[in-house]
Amino acid sequence: xxxxxxxxxxxxxxxxxxxxxxxxxxxxxxxxxxxxxxxxxxxxxxxxxxxxxxxxxxxxxxxxxxxxxxxxxxxxxxxxxxxxxxxxxxxxxxxxxxxxxxxxxxxxxxxxxxxxxxxxxxxxxxxxxxxxxxxxxxxxxxxxxxxxxxxxxxxxxxxxxxxxxxxxxxxxxxxxxxxxxxxxxxxxxxxxxxxxxxxxxxxxxxxxxxxxxxxxxxxxxxxxxxxxxxxxxxxxxxxxxxxxxxxxxxxxxxxxxxxxxxxxxxxxxxxxxxxxxxxxxxxxxxxxxxxxxxxxxxxxxxxxxxxxxxxxxxxxxxxxxxxxxxxxxxxxxxxxxxxxxxxxxxxxxxxxxxxxxxxxxxxxxxxxxxxxxxxxxxxxxxxxxxxxxxxxxxxxxxx
Numbered sequence: 295x296x297x298x299x300x301x302x303x304x305x306x307x308x309x310x311x312x313x314x315x316x317x318x319x320x321x322x323x324x325x326x327x328x329x330x331x332x333x334x335x336x337x338x339x340x341x342x343x344x345x346x347x348x349x350x351x352x353x354x355x356x357x358x359x360x361x362x363x364x365x366x367x368x369x370x371x372x373x374x375x376x377x378x379x380x381x382x383x384x385x386x387x388x389x390x391x392x393x394x395x396x397x398x399x400x401x402x403x404x405x406x407x408x409x410x411x412x413x414x415x416x417x418x419x420x421x422x423x424x425x426x427x428x429x430x431x432x433x434x435x436x437x438x439x440x441x442x443x444x445x446x447x448x449x450x451x452x453x454x455x456x457x458x459x460x461x462x463x464x465x466x467x468x469x470x471x472x473x474x475x476x477x478x479x480x481x482x483x484x485x486x487x488x489x490x491x492x493x494x495x496x497x498x499x500x501x502x503x504x505x506x507x508x509x510x511x512x513x514x515x516x517x518x519x520x521x522x523x524x525x526x527x528x529x530x531x532x533x534x535x536x537x538x539x540x541x542x543x544x545x546x547x548x549x550x551x552x553x554x555x556x557x558x559x560x561x562x563x564x565x566x567x568x569x570x571x572x573x574x575x576x577x578x579x580x581x582x583x584x585x586x587x588x589x590x591x592x593x594x595x596x597x598x599x600x601x602x603x604x605x606x607x608x609x610x611x612x613x614x615x616x617x618x619x620x621x622x623x624x625x626x627x628x629x630x631x632x633x634x635x636x637x638x639x640x641x642x643x644x645x646x647x648x649x650x651x652x653x654x655x656x657x658x659x660x661x662x663x664x665x666x667x668x669x670x671x672x673x674x675x676x677x678x679x680x681x682x683x684x685x686x687x688x689x690x691x692x693x
Contacts, residue, residue: 298475300690301466303340303441308349310407314437315340315468316455318444318670319355319373326372333446334376336670340443340468341381341410348407352436353377353385354393354416354454355444362420364391374412385410393419394432402436416454423452430457443468446649446671448686459689467690470670475687477646477667478614478678485612486644487513492603492634494519495617495651498542503680504616509552514559514610516603518595518619518630522563522583525550531584534568535591561606565596567620567627574624594620595630603630604637613638616648616679618655631655639664648675 317337322329344351358368374387386409388398393414401411416422421429430453434440440462442448442455448471451457459465467475491512493501498521508515517525520537527533528546553560563583568590569576580596581587595603600619607613615638619630638645639661647653647665650672656662669675677684 298479298687299693300472300475300687301693302472303343303466303468305693306439306464306466308344308347308439311349311438312352312402312405312436313344313349313439313441314352314354314433314458315344315441316444317341317353317355318446319353319370320357320446321373323357323367323372326367328372328376331376333670334373334380336470337443337468338380340441340470343469344441345381345383345408345410349439350402350405350407351410352402352413353410354413354433356417356422356447356454357415358417360415360417362417362422364418368415370412370415377410377412381410383410385412387412388414390414391418394429394436398436416452419453421453423450425451425453425457427457429453431461433458434461437462439464439466441466441468442686442690443470444686445471445474445669445674447674448474448671448684449674449677449682451685455686456689465690467687471687471690473667474669474671474675474678477644478648478669478675479687481612481644481646482511482614482679485511487612488610489612490514490516490607490610490614492516492518492607492613492615493617494521494619494631496520496537498524498539498546501617502545504676505549507679507681508614509549509556509558512558514561514606515553516561516606518563518599518603518634519617522595523592525562526583529584532586532588533592534586534588536566536586537591561602563595563599564602565598566592567594567596567629569593569627572621574626576626578626593624594627597629600630600633604633607634607637607641607643610641610643612644612646613641614646614648614679615652616650616676618651622651622655632659635659635661648672648679650675
C-alpha cells in the first residue's frame with residue numbers, strides 16, 4: 295500500500311457552497327437519550343471548520359441497523375438536538391423517512407452560509423448498504439462538495455460514503471479521517487523503528503490477515519488474548535478448557551516459522567491466569583502457559599508475561615495495539631490488559647490503538663489521553679492493518 299495523500303477540508307474553499315459531510319453518529323441510544331457522545335464530539339472540528347469557512351453544512355450518518363426501513367427508535371433526531379447544544383447554533387433536522395425527501399430539499403434550499411442541516415438515518419434506505427445508484431445520486435443532488443469523516447464505515451462501499459463521490463466533482467476527507475490515514479495507514483506503512491505490534495482478542499481466525507501483514511513490517515509481534523492458546527496448543531502445550539481453534543493449529547506454526555524467517559521477534563505468553571469457570575467469581579491460579587490443567591481455562595496473561603510484554607514496549611518507537619490481553623470486562627482478568635495499557639501510557643513511542651475492544655479498554659482504564667491515536671473504527675482499523683485499500687478512503691480525491 296503506497297502512502298495515502300488525499301485532499302482534506304484544508305485543501306478546499308467551501309464559501310457559499312453546499313457541503314455534504316458523512317459523519318459517524320452511530321451512537322448508543324437508550325430511551326431516545328444518547329448514552330455515549332464520543333463520536334459526536336469527535337466530529338465537531340470538521341463541522342466547525344466548514345461552518346467557519348462559510349459552507350452550507352449538510353450532515354448525514356447511519357445509526358444502528360434499521361435494515362432499510364424507517365425505525366423511529368433509530369432516528370437521528372436526538373443527535374440533532376445534542377449537536378445544536380454542542381455547536382451553540384441550530385441544527386435543523388430533516389425528518390424524511392426516505393432521507394432525501396421534501397423536508398431535506400426545502401431545508402437545504404433555505405440555507406444561508408454557515409447553517410447546518412442533519413439528514414435522517416441513511417440506512418432507512420435499503421440501497422444504502424448496497425451502494426445503489428439512485429440513492430447515491432439523490433444525496434449528490436443536495437451538494438456541491440462531499441466530505442467523508444466517517445472512518446468507522448470506511449471499509450464498506452455504501453451510497454453515503456462511496457457512491458455519492460461518483461456524482462460530485464469535489465470529494466475530500468475530514469480531520470478524523472485524515473488522522474486515521476496518518477496514523478493507521480501511513481505510520482504502519484512507514485514506521486519509526488523499533489516497531490512493535492500487540493495483538494489480542496479471542497480468535498486467531500479473525501486476525502489471520504493482520505498477523506500476516508504485520509509480520510512483513512514489525513520488529514516485534516506480541517500475542518495475547520484468547521488467541522494465544524491456539525499457538526500454545528500448536529507447540530504441544532496443555533491448554534485445558536481454554537479457547538481453542540483446532541483448525542488453526544497448523545496456521546499458528548506457519549506464523550511462528552514466518553516470524554523466524556523474517557527475523558521478527560514473536561512473543562507468546564509464558565504464564566496464564568487460569569480459572570475453573572468463565573466467571574469473575576471463579577477460583578483462579580497462575581499456571582505455566584503450557585500446563586493449564588484439564589477443566590481450567592486461561593482468561594488472562596499471567597504476571598510474568600505481562601512484565602515481559604511491558605518491557606518489550608519500553609524501547610519501541612512505534613506501537614500498534616489491537617485486542618485485549620484477557621477478558622478485561624471481568625475485573626479478575628483485567629490485569630494483563632491494564633499492565634500493557636500502562637506500559638503504552640508511559641512510553642515516548644507513537645502509540646496507536648486499533649478500534650473496538652482495545653479502545654474501550656484504554657478509555658475505561660483512564661489512559662485515553664496518553665495515547666497518540668485511538669482509532670474510531672473497529673473493522674475499518676483491522677482492514678487498514680491488513681494492508682487493504684479502504685473504499686471510503688480510496689474514493690476521496692488525491693492531492
